[in-house]
Amino acid sequence: MFSYCVDPKTLEGFMWLSCYVTTAKHMSFYFSFLVVIGLLSLAAPLAMAFGFAGATATRSSLSIIRSLGKGYLAMIRGIPDIVFFLFIPIALDQAFEYLRHKVLCSDVTEPIRQGNDFVVCAAAKLPLNTASEWVHDIYGFSLALLAFGFVFGAFAGNVLSGAMTAVPKSQIETGEAYGFSQRQVFRRILIPQMWIYALPGLSNLWMILIKATPLLFLLGIEDIVYWAKELGGIKTGVYEYPHPDWRAWYFGVLMIFYLSLTYLSQSVLDKISARLSKGQATMAGKAS
């Protein structure tokens, strides 16, 4: 990075450190912090969409959709989220490849599952063997993102369906008395009023989501945990910048990163909550 970094072995003290923290690998490490922020900003709306669909499904008039929705919201309560994080990406990957195999290679008659192998034709591979590195990265990240969306969608669905039932019945009945259709009641009365009830739960969820982001590591993505392990490990003399086991330091940095992120989020969420409570028919609203 700096001009004096050409021969790190001759450097000492601050000069050495300034060169050390600006190596190409460290740049990848810093970039992975952006990946965390990116994941957060993409997973949150995706989870809201999943959750909204789930919560709406539990109020459907069709019993099959209703039970599907309820099953989706209930399963997250009993099963650890890590199971889903491990299961969903590989299951989706196999499902996509299976479908592509059936469509693209219909002439191949051999079974896809051969003993302990999962064999699809070359054209059905995802991403294709010929695809460049970044396509693989994007594909892996998208699968991880879907897993996050699915898991946190179930969390959010629980919050939203709780909020929908918390809207006073009389409000809905008033709407019906004015001749609103079911759909109008849903869109004009239920949805606008549910947010204040959903807010505490959604704030909690945001904090849980932040604290779940390092699980990207389990999905084989080169995230901050990967780089902290990689950079912190013992570097012997053959490396340009030899150092002892510094992993505890690197994970200390990650601890501080997450602590500031949650602290910042909490203070913003508190402000939003105070603002939205104003004038609402809740205890917090009455107090102000």
Next chain:
Amino acid sequence: MSSCFQSLSDYGLRSIGYGERLLPKSDITLCEQFVLIGSGMIWNIYFAVFALLLGFFFATVLALGKNSNLPLFSAPCRLFIFIFRGSPLFIQFFFAYDLFVILPRLGFDIDLGFLVVTVETRWLTKAWLGALIVLFFNTSAYAGEIFYGALRAVPSQDLESADAFGFTGIKKFRRIIWPTMLRLAWPSYTNEAIFMFHATTLVFFTGFPAWQQKGDAIYYASYFADKTFNPFIPYPIVGFYFILLTLLIIGLFSLINRRLNKHLPTNERKRLRFNKYNLIR
């Protein structure tokens, strides 16, 4: 069917080191997956039960400390709760493991004047102790925050009545404050307990090694998913075990909840409902 009994005797206690040394490698049967993953549940239960038992008492201390008027007590409790609630458990595991690894090299002799005590640190890098400590601190912080909230919500009339009856100090806490605090905190604490059981699945994905392949349920599940390249069998098995476990915890905590609410008129009693979205996290 007889092969199923065979796998039960081979792998039933594999996770704690009894039975067949080698894990199944080829021709993996459904029985083997069920038995070995179930055997791994021993670790999940071990971690969660001990972390919760120890954490329950420490959480009470933390809640009382945070509620104290003296900054000398409240500041460290606040800091402890902030650190463990504000950072991911996953990172805490890595951080703690790497700290534990360098500890013995630092050396640890406590000189008491008449004899030198060497603090044994090598067990800390083993999952059974190191990971348990992290889980214990983590659940203490979360439960401490729950208990603190409940402590603040104890009705002031209860305290005034206690004063009127001449209750003071330990007796007032033991007979009046503590039971009410527990009763108010119980639904959230149930959630925390369930979350703790679920959080134990992280242990063997962090630095802590599964020595001689003695791992927890999800360790074996991911082993099978890797070997058979078929995720559709082992992961649903883990899910099945955890649903059973969750139902068991809810049942157990409901019993305690009933006991805590026994003195209330029936219409004021609250049924325990588990809502993961109600988590104080």
